[in-house]
Amino acid sequence: MSRDGLDHARTKMSDAGVHPTAIDVFSRFYDLLEAGQTGTIPESTVSPLTDVPRHADLDVDPEVARDALASTAIIKLNGGLGTSMGMDRAKSLLTVREDGPDGRSLSFLDVIVGQVRAARRATGAPLPLVVMNSFSTQDDTLEALGRFPDLRVDGLPLDFLQNREPKLTADGLEPVEWPSNPALEWCPPGHGDLYTAMHASGVLRALLDAGYRYASVSNSDNLGAAPDATMAGWFASSGAPFAAEVARRTPADRKGGHLVVRTDDGRLVLRESAQTPSEDADAAGDIEKHRYFNTNNLWLDLEALSTELNRTGGVLELPLIRNDKTVDPSDPSSTKVVQIESAMGAAVEVFDGAVAIEIDRSRFLPVKTTSDLLLLRSDVYALDEDYRLVAQVDAPLITLSSAYKLVHDFDERFPDGAPSLREARALTVDGDWAFGAGVRVRGEAILGAEGGVVPDRSVVGPDGLASRDA
Numbered sequence: 001m002s003r004d005g006l007d008h009a010r011t012k013m014s015d016a017g018v019h020p021t022a023i024d025v026f027s028r029f030y031d032l033l034e035a036g037q038t039g040t041i042p043e044s045t046v047s048p049l050t051d052v053p054r055h056a057d058l059d060v061d062p063e064v065a066r067d068a069l070a071s072t073a074i075i076k077l078n079g080g081l082g083t084s085m086g087m088d089r090a091k092s093l094l095t096v097r098e099d100g101p102d103g104r105s106l107s108f109l110d111v112i113v114g115q116v117r118a119a120r121r122a123t124g125a126p127l128p129l130v131v132m133n134s135f136s137t138q139d140d141t142l143e144a145l146g147r148f149p150d151l152r153v154d155g156l157p158l159d160f161l162q163n164r165e166p167k168l169t170a171d172g173l174e175p176v177e178w179p180s181n182p183a184l185e186w187c188p189p190g191h192g193d194l195y196t197a198m199h200a201s202g203v204l205r206a207l208l209d210a211g212y213r214y215a216s217v218s219n220s221d222n223l224g225a226a227p228d229a230t231m232a233g234w235f236a237s238s239g240a241p242f243a244a245e246v247a248r249r250t251p252a253d254r255k256g257g258h259l260v261v262r263t264d265d266g267r268l269v270l271r272e273s274a275q276t277p278s279e280d281a282d283a284a285g286d287i288e289k290h291r292y293f294n295t296n297n298l299w300l301d302l303e304a305l306s307t308e309l310n311r312t313g314g315v316l317e318l319p320l321i322r323n324d325k326t327v328d329p330s331d332p333s334s335t336k337v338v339q340i341e342s343a344m345g346a347a348v349e350v351f352d353g354a355v356a357i358e359i360d361r362s363r364f365l366p367v368k369t370t371s372d373l374l375l376l377r378s379d380v381y382a383l384d385e386d387y388r389l390v391a392q393v394d395a396p397l398i399t400l401s402s403a404y405k406l407v408h409d410f411d412e413r414f415p416d417g418a419p420s421l422r423e424a425r426a427l428t429v430d431g432d433w434a435f436g437a438g439v440r441v442r443g444e445a446i447l448g449a450e451g452g453v454v455p456d457r458s459v460v461g462p463d464g465l466a467s468r469d470a
Contacts, residue, residue: 019200021314022163039320043280046260065233079134086406090137114387119227128153160201170336192342224365241304242354245297254285378418396424403432
């Protein structure tokens with residue numbers, strides 16, 4: 001390896017119009033990568049996070065809460081296309097509910113806007129909504145948000161763009177070339193790019209100049225992370241520069257990122273799955289030892305963030321995540337590449353006095369697969385007047401076969417909407433089944449690998465198609 005790889009990457013980014021600060025951030029990570037750093041966090045260097053305050057136990061003065069929310073901006077990460085579900089546009093434009101006002105279907109963005117508007121009405125807070133888009137999601141997203149002329153807050157943009165960087169050849173750390181599809185030569189830098197993009201775009205300065213002190217940050221596919229005055233009041237009163245919302249891990253959360261305490265300095269640290277050495281996988285997956293996973297719901301003190309970015313010239317010192325891929329994700333035989341990434345939650349280790357707070361699952365409703373989508377479309381949740389998804393029963397575990405992986409195929413198999421899941425503890429679909437109207441699922445229901453049609457108004461139970469309702 002030589003410095004040529006970095007020089008070539010910097011030139012490629014500059015020629016593509018990438019902001020100089022983003023190029024500097026990439027250069028820092030390149031140096032770490034070339035030096036052999038992988039970003040791994042061995043079990044021997046950390047201890048479990050304990051004694052975390054609970055959102056459910058907060059007792060915040062209502063006036064303090066309202067004042068804090070009035071100084072809070074809502075930032076949503078919206079760069080994903082949902083490619084793993086076969087989408088080619090912003091994932092947040094996917095229909096998530098069919099029970100909107102006047103029977104309208106609602107996308108993730110529709111629900112987010114509804115939540116912001118409801119919080120504005122209830123509290124009087126201006127609550128600017130600012131979306132971090134990618135080049136692939138910006139046009140469709142702004143077109144969708146254009147249907148809400150009251151959404152924009154004077155003097156603030158509705159969105160800003162995340163950066164992009166070149167994929168690097170695994171054997172030489174040179175920018176990869178892929179003439180058959182040059183778009184595949186580029187990748188996003190991970191959601192840790194949030195801070196660089198806020199700084200470089202001027203959004204951070206614009207929020208501060210407009211009088212906003214705090215930001216509530218979450219992914220656009222997590223509809224549980226609605227504006228929360230109590231949480232805003234707690235964060236403002238804490239004086240902390242940064243807070244991470246965490247939730248108790250279950251067996252389903254063994255492989256996700258989780259917060260730990262670095263033993264040499266006592267700082268909170270985010271350890272992602274990609275940062276866990278293979279020999280430590282069992283320890284990291286011990287949900288009784290490491291109790292809390294990262295929800296990617298964050299609270300930022302914008303003044304503290306600005307101070308740190310000014311100190312570092314816009315290069316927030318986040319840990320490196322090395323992600324080994326192929327240049328064409330759909331072709332495992334294509335050129336092996338390295339993607340340099342960082343996680344926005346990893347900023348918890350950057351700030352002195354950063355804290356964590358435990359939330360329940362009502363604030364963590366992500367949609368990463370069509371199984372998650374089926375659950376949120378079902379009657380397990382009701383959409384209230386504040387556009388919050390309220391669980392009516394404990395959510396069952398949904399496992400769908402590969403026949404449902406892509407949204408188009410998924411929708412074809414549920415032409416009349418999701419079945420009733422309120423009586424279900426689990427639904428496992430091993431084969432390719434098309435669901436009729438009015439289907440009900442009970443208990444730990446299973447549909448076998450043979451596939452077929454689930455008739456209208458039938459009941460699916462532990463033994464498959466158990467009966468047909470009148």
